[in-house]
Amino acid sequence: GQNIDQPTEMTATEGAIVQINCTYQTSGFNGLFWYQQHAGEAPTFLSYNVLDGLEEKGRFSSFLSRSKGYSYLLLKELQMKDSASYLCAVRGNWAGNNRKLIWGLGTSLAVNP
Amino acid sequence: EAQVTQNPRYLITVTGKKLTVTCSQNMNHEYMSWYRQDPGLGLRQIYYSMNVEVTDKGDVPEGYKVSRKEKRNFPLILESPSPNQTSLYFCASRKSGLAPLGTDTQYFGPGTRLTVL
Numbered sequence: 001g002q003n004i005d006q007p008t009e010m011t012a013t014e015g016a017i018v019q020i021n022c023t024y025q026t027s028g029f030n031g032l033f034w035y036q037q038h039a040g041e042a043p044t045f046l047s048y049n050v051l052d053g054l055e056e057k058g059r060f061s062s063f064l065s066r067s068k069g070y071s072y073l074l075l076k077e078l079q080m081k082d083s084a085s086y087l088c089a090v091r092g093n094w095a096g097n098n099r100k101l102i103w104g105l106g107t108s109l110a111v112n113p
Numbered sequence: 114e115a116q117v118t119q120n121p122r123y124l125i126t127v128t129g130k131k132l133t134v135t136c137s138q139n140m141n142h143e144y145m146s147w148y149r150q151d152p153g154l155g156l157r158q159i160y161y162s163m164n165v166e167v168t169d170k171g172d173v174p175e176g177y178k179v180s181r182k183e184k185r186n187f188p189l190i191l192e193s194p195s196p197n198q199t200s201l202y203f204c205a206s207r208k209s210g211l212a213p214l215g216t217d218t219q220y221f222g223p224g225t226r227l228t229v230l
Contacts, residue, residue, distance in 0.1 A: 033219075042203060042221035043156075087156070091217075100146075100171070101219065105155040 002026045004104035006088050011110045012078055020073045020086050020107045028093025034062050034073045035087040037106065043087055047073070075109075083111045115140045119204050119222035126194055127230050134189045134225050136204030142220075143209045145187040146171065147179065149200040156203070162187055194229040201226050 004024045012018040024032070031050040035043035049055055049064035049071060061074040075082055085106040092102055117138045126132055138145065146161035148171075158171030162181040176198055178190040187206075191198060204222040 031217075040201075040224070040226075042223050044221070045218045048218070100158055100161065103156040105153070 002092065002102050004088055004090060004102055006086075006104040006107045008105070009108045009110070011112060012075075014078055014080060014111055014113050016078050017074065017076050018078060018109065020075070020088075020109065022071045022073070022088035022104060024069050024071070024088070024090045024102075024104075026090050026092040026102055029066060030091040030093070030099070032062075032064055032071050033089045033091070033101065034060075034071075035089065037085045037087055039084070046086075078111050080111050080113065083109060085109070115220070117204055117206055117220050117222035119202075119225050121225060122223060123226050125228045125230065128195055129193050132191050132194060132227075134191075134202060134204075134227070136187045136189065136222055137185050138187075138204075138206040138220070139185065140206060140208075140220065141184065142206035143184070145181070145204065145206045147177070147187070147189045148203045148205060149173065149198075150203060151200050159189070159202075194227075196229045199227060199229045 006022050033048050034046040036046050037043040047062035049062050052064055054063045059076045064071045085108045087106045088104040089101040120135045143164045147159040148156045150156050157173045159173055159177050160171050160179040162168040165181055165184050168179050168181050181187055202225045205219050207217050207219040
């Protein structure tokens with residue numbers, strides 16, 4: 001089957017660095033996405049990895065290792081507004097006509113002062 | 114501004130009363146889909162559409178219908194809602210379901226919180 005695993009909850013302190021891990025087992029791989037979702041709001045795109053390595057985007061970075069089926073999202077200089085759920089999603093193979101995203105359940109990050 | 118809009122944002126209804134949640138995008142995206150999000154179950158795709166007049170079932174289509182008569186609109190129809198359809202619903206769009214490379218970022222609407230009594 002297809003599966004994406006993320007920790008359910010994490011806690012960190014304002015100003016610190018936190019790493020949110022994601023492991024996946026999917027039939028095919030065509031890119032991994034990270035989305036941020038504040039409570040009751042829509043997910044918003046953070047990052048995309050399709051090749052191995054680190055993609056940096058301001059305070060956020062995302063890493064991918066396809067051979068290990070592993071990714072992480074690194075958040076630096078944490079701010080209170082970073083308290084949110086972080087969703088990992090993998091674009092797998094075609095399933096019929098659908099290149100759908102397979103979603104993890106999300107990691108709820110609480111940033112404390 | 115590029116966006117996906119949904120209406121209504123909140124809806125409380127009763128079992129069996131037909132309802133429609135509208136979704137519209139202004140990015141000329143070909144691919145649109147509907148998700149429901151429930152605690153502990155994450156985002157699950159209900160239906161998707163590759164283009165106008167092309168729709169197909171996602172992972173949890175039972176009890177839902179969709180239509181895609183125009184590129185920008187993708188309404189979700191609940192013919193006879195039941196309490197197990199109480200959920201947070203998101204419409205999403207992206208450029209193309211056929212795009213093999215690139216980010217092909219998916220954009221989400223603001224969500225519709227539906228309660229069926």
